[in-house]
Amino acid sequence: MKKNPVSINIDPDAGFCTGVHKAVNTAETLLDRYKTVYCLGNLVHNELEISRLKGFGLKILNLNQLAGLPVNTPVIIRAHGEPPSTYAEAEKLNINLIDATCPIVKQLQHKVKRAVEEMAGQPGRIIIYGKPGHPEIVGLMGQADGKAIVVQSQEEIPDPWLAEPLEVFAQTTANAEAFNQFAVDLKQRAKQCSFEKDQINIHHTICRQMKNRKPSIIAFAQAHDVVVFVSGSKSSNGRFLAALALQANPHTYVVTAATELTADWFDTAASIGVSGATSTPHWLLQQIADSVRKMTL
Ligand code: SF4
Structure with missing residues (x-):
């Protein structure tokens, strides 16, 4: 019996953010x-994109x-940016930094x-609420001249600090819900410690494009029978979004390349995202969408 045509949709919100x-x-x-252009660290957390650009002459260095x-x-x-010390080093070496x-x-x-x-x-x-050692955090810490600390949980902040003014920032790619909870808990603790005045200033610095992807990937995953989520193996944003997609739709498969697709995944699917x-x-x-189409013909 001839199968009904399967609808295959690419998520309009997926793909490169503006940065x-x-x-x-x-x-x-x-x-x-x-002929040759260098980049400090991987330009983007996607192996296939890096290898495409390397084919045109991009070289990655530290x-x-x-x-x-x-x-x-x-x-x-x-x-992700760099600390001021990188700009100073490049100037000393007469390197043509392209920011x-x-x-x-x-x-x-x-x-x-x-x-x-x-x-x-x-x-x-x-x-700074974020992941120690992440390149963006390294760049931010460089701005702080040794006067900032990076934390991942409010327990890392001792009680006596809550009596002092605190300027709290978040890494742009941090989990928005976790950061909001962190901020609420921190203020709550300051109250419990009976510090007279709350001097905690929370800066909501998480990137809006990151925040918006959460509801959008959940809705997209729920709207399809099967979801193929494509991401580089080292992308933490990819891991985060893929986990959300999987929660919203157990028929979610994560791949880095078309060679990892399996036809069985799509056996009974009428819509694939x-x-x-x-x-x-x-x-x-x-x-990936083209390969899925060929597998479902
Ligand atoms: S801050 Fe937002 S737009 Fe900029 S690189 Fe990070 S995720 Fe992309």
């Missing part, structure tokens, strides 16, 4: 002009390798820097 889009565009423009480059070599700073820091991350760096300056000589602390992380390129979503 990653800008960084990849910058790399492509430079690769048109130069900070220690800057010293080995010829004068005026173009080196991209990716969307593709996401404007939202840049704004957060300025806010942290301003908070540190305003607190100079006064009691108080700068708290293809979604991905903020670091998944659109061409890859399209490639």
Whole structure:
């Protein structure tokens, strides 16, 4: 018996966020002009996109390798940003730094820097809610001149600190619900410690594009019989969104490439959704959708 045609939809909200889009565009423009362009760290958390760009001459290096480059070599700073020490090092070495820091991350760096300056000589602390060692956090800590601490839970903040002014920021890619809870708990603790005045200033600095993906991936996963979620293996945003999709629809499969697709997944499906992380390129979503289509003909 002939099967009814299966509908295959690419999630309109999936794919590069504006920050990653800008960084990849910058790399492509430079690769048109130069044979070889360098990037400090992986430009985007997607292996296939990195390998596509490497095919055009992109090379990934770390900070220690800057010293080995010829004068005026173009080196991209990716969307996560870098601490001021990287800019100073590049200037010393006469490296041509091309800054593709996401404007939202840049704004957060300025806010942290301003908070540190305003607190100079006064009691108080700068708290950054995020993942220690994450490149964005490394860049933010660089703005704080050693005066900030990174935490992942409010238990890491000792009671006596709650009596002092606290300027609290979140990594742009932090989980919004977890951060809101963190902020509520922190203020609650300050009250329980009977500190006369709440001096905790919470800055809601999580990127709106990240926040909006949560309700959108849940609705998208619920609207399809089967979901194929496409993400690089090292993308934490990909892991987060894929887990949400899986919760919303147990027939969710996570892949990094079309070669990982299995025809059995689609046996009884009438509608198939293809979604991905903020670091998944659109061409890859399209490639996966095309492969799924061939498997369901
Ligand atoms: S997730 Fe938001 S803050 Fe992070 S790079 Fe993308 S647009 Fe910028």
